[in-house]
Amino acid sequence: MRICWAFWLKMLRYTSRWNVVVIFCLGAMLFMWNRCQIGRFENGALPVLASSTRQHRGFEGDLPVEEKVGKKDDTSDEESEEITDSLVEESDENGGENGKKLRQESNNDAISYKNIDVLVNGESKIQGRIENKEVYVPFSFIRDYFEIEGKIVRDDFGKQFHVRHTNYEYFTPKTDTYDPHGSFLWFLNYNVEGRSRVKCITGVDEVPISTQWGPQGYRYPIQIAQYGLSHFSMWVERPKGVVKVVDDCEKTGSQEWVAEGKGAFVKNVYNAERKSRVMEFNTNGSPENFVTLPFASSSKTYVLSFDIFFKSSGSVSIKVEVGDTKTYTLVYNTSETLVEIRQDGATYGIGLTHKCRRITRNLWIDLNKALREKLGRKKDTKKRAKLRLTEIQSLTLQGEGFIDNVTLMENGHKAAFLAAARWLLKNQDQKGGWGIPVKRKLKTGAELEPGWYSAMAQGQALSILTRAYHVTKDLEYLNAAKRATALFHVKSKDNGILAIFMNKFKWYEEYPMTPSLFVLNGFLYSLMGLYDLKMTLPSEQRSEAEGLFKDGMTSLRAMILMYDSGSGTIYDLRHLTMDVEPNLARWDYHATHVNQLTWVTMIDSDPFYKEVLKRWKGYFKGIRAKHN
Numbered sequence: 001m002r003i004c005w006a007f008w009l010k011m012l013r014y015t016s017r018w019n020v021v022v023i024f025c026l027g028a029m030l031f032m033w034n035r036c037q038i039g040r041f042e043n044g045a046l047p048v049l050a051s052s053t054r055q056h057r058g059f060e061g062d063l064p065v066e067e068k069v070g071k072k073d074d075t076s077d078e079e080s081e082e083i084t085d086s087l088v089e090e091s092d093e094n095g096g097e098n099g100k101k102l103r104q105e106s107n108n109d110a111i112s113y114k115n116i117d118v119l120v121n122g123e124s125k126i127q128g129r130i131e132n133k134e135v136y137v138p139f140s141f142i143r144d145y146f147e148i149e150g151k152i153v154r155d156d157f158g159k160q161f162h163v164r165h166t167n168y169e170y171f172t173p174k175t176d177t178y179d180p181h182g183s184f185l186w187f188l189n190y191n192v193e194g195r196s197r198v199k200c201i202t203g204v205d206e207v208p209i210s211t212q213w214g215p216q217g218y219r220y221p222i223q224i225a226q227y228g229l230s231h232f233s234m235w236v237e238r239p240k241g242v243v244k245v246v247d248d249c250e251k252t253g254s255q256e257w258v259a260e261g262k263g264a265f266v267k268n269v270y271n272a273e274r275k276s277r278v279m280e281f282n283t284n285g286s287p288e289n290f291v292t293l294p295f296a297s298s299s300k301t302y303v304l305s306f307d308i309f310f311k312s313s314g315s316v317s318i319k320v321e322v323g324d325t326k327t328y329t330l331v332y333n334t335s336e337t338l339v340e341i342r343q344d345g346a347t348y349g350i351g352l353t354h355k356c357r358r359i360t361r362n363l364w365i366d367l368n369k370a371l372r373e374k375l376g377r378k379k380d381t382k383k384r385a386k387l388r389l390t391e392i393q394s395l396t397l398q399g400e401g402f403i404d405n406v407t408l409m410e411n412g413h414k415a416a417f418l419a420a421a422r423w424l425l426k427n428q429d430q431k432g433g434w435g436i437p438v439k440r441k442l443k444t445g446a447e448l449e450p451g452w453y454s455a456m457a458q459g460q461a462l463s464i465l466t467r468a469y470h471v472t473k474d475l476e477y478l479n480a481a482k483r484a485t486a487l488f489h490v491k492s493k494d495n496g497i498l499a500i501f502m503n504k505f506k507w508y509e510e511y512p513m514t515p516s517l518f519v520l521n522g523f524l525y526s527l528m529g530l531y532d533l534k535m536t537l538p539s540e541q542r543s544e545a546e547g548l549f550k551d552g553m554t555s556l557r558a559m560i561l562m563y564d565s566g567s568g569t570i571y572d573l574r575h576l577t578m579d580v581e582p583n584l585a586r587w588d589y590h591a592t593h594v595n596q597l598t599w600v601t602m603i604d605s606d607p608f609y610k611e612v613l614k615r616w617k618g619y620f621k622g623i624r625a626k627h628n
């Protein structure tokens with residue numbers, strides 16, 4: 001206070017009276033302006049602040065699948081942003097009390113908002129906002145409560161908020177007819193080896209190893225069949241891609257093979273059994289010796305294929321560059337090792353080569369799967385997502401044998417398809433089935449012990465075996481497909497796949513247990529397989545497959561409406577057989593149901609199916625069945 005008085009005394013002493021009057025007037029004006037602002041605050045006329053940048057969890061999630069089949073990216077080339085928890089989050093010191101005022105400045109217009117408590121079903125409370133008698137609630141609440149999706153999309157013209165009932169979309173076929181020897185419809189969009197539950201692609205038989213129901217990894221017939229069908233569909237539908245022959249060994253003077261170490265050699269020779277020239281090599285049993293072929297390939301041809309024969313043990317090592325900076329080495333040796341992770345790469349066992357064998361490896365997949373195992377499934381996701389092969393540098397051999405037809409390709413779809421078909425042919429048991437080697441436990445508490453059969457596995461195996469026969473004309477594939485129908489006659493309680501609904505309608509079970517589940521999608525896959533088989537067999541051999549297919553279609557016509565909830569579909573009928581709540585299908589499974597029903601309309605002209613399909617498609621946009 002003394003300092004203030006001293007200040008004013010000096011002002012009066014050294015300043016004219018007119019200046020003092022001006023200072024007092026300015027102070028009074030400042031005081032009145034401040035009071036006006038406080039009044040505006042109390043009357044709720046403050047401008048609203050810009051929206052918060054706080055974000056909630058992304059709405060796309062990590063799909064379990066059947067993968068993101070038919071899922072459309074709304075943003076295309078646009079830049080997207082996730083919707084925030086609250087569009088405005090700026091408060092005064094009174095916190096979340098009713099009547100609290102917020103501000104936002106937009107085009108110089110003052111818009112007033114007030115917070116209001118929203119009581120949900122009389123049980124929980126969230127904070128909303130009221131403006132001109134209109135109540136707004138956070139989209140984060142709407143999203144979870146009504147299970148819809150939304151995001152802010154920005155393009156050259158500004159921002160929009162896109163709302164969708166679901167991000168999943170159904171498959172739209174190019175034609176109205178189905179070819180039992182053509183692309184397996186929506187499987188064209190599947191990337192089986194890219195699934196998180198696929199540990200790797202084996203070196204011994206070149207099929208996926210699953211970890212879905214067991215972290216140790218196992219060969220899952222359904223996953224293997226889907227792997228083959230997806231690659232077959234891509235093979236027949238998509239461009240063949242670039243093929244670069246690194247060395248076909250026919251030109252004896254142009255190879256760049258180099259042997260290093262005492263006694264090691266490599267030479268071009270004629271192989272009478274193959275009736276072609278090959279590169280014969282021997283590193284004289286020393287781990288220090290090797291034979292190398294430089295590649296220096298920087299294109300997108302990261303699928304490597306070659307014919308190899310080792311007289312005993314040996315290895316093929318591929319050196320690759322990642323991100324223009326770091327190098328890794330992928331080793332394929334004659335052991336039975338599934339995959340062994342090293343600091344500088346990984347080793348895959350291809351088994352002993354008792355005869356010349358064609359090896360096809362997607363180096364990008366092999367490296368990514370190895371690094372995923374090394375870093376852990378949930379760690380450093382962004383780092384793994386950015387991993388890219390920038391150069392394939394060299395191929396190195398150790399051991400004794402010969403190699404031929406070293407080739408780099410953009411894809412290996414045909415090889416993957418045939419690898420899956422060969423595995424199914426080799427591993428079919430005496431009952432004509434492919435037992436699932438792990439225990440399956442459902443939420444209801446019911447269990448299936450290892451060795452159980454699945455109608456879904458049988459059906460998808462039929463679809464790939466018939467296509468393999470059509471491509472190769474090898475009767476072994478067709479005969480295996482015919483043997484696979486035996487389990488369709490065996491009841492679930494007898495370790496088969498047949499269930500009977502209400503003692504009348506035959507149903508082929510994806511999970512054959514007692515009481516029966518009547519899973520819809522697995523049943524429809526079995527019908528697809530039976531249809532493919534009956535259309536592939538000569539007319540005089542079709543009776544069994546045709547009878548099984550007809551029984552299934554009769555059941556489908558009678559029971560399909562049991563799976564219609566009026567706003568979506570139901571996964572199975574456990575609520576009718578186990579006295580539990582309905583098991584509603586997730587949107588990805590609803591998309592599968594719609595895709596499968598689309599197939600039904602392609603092979604059956606009954607208009608009833610088209611009406612059901614139209615209604616099920618409408619559920620994607622929030623259309624619901626009418627009220628009474």
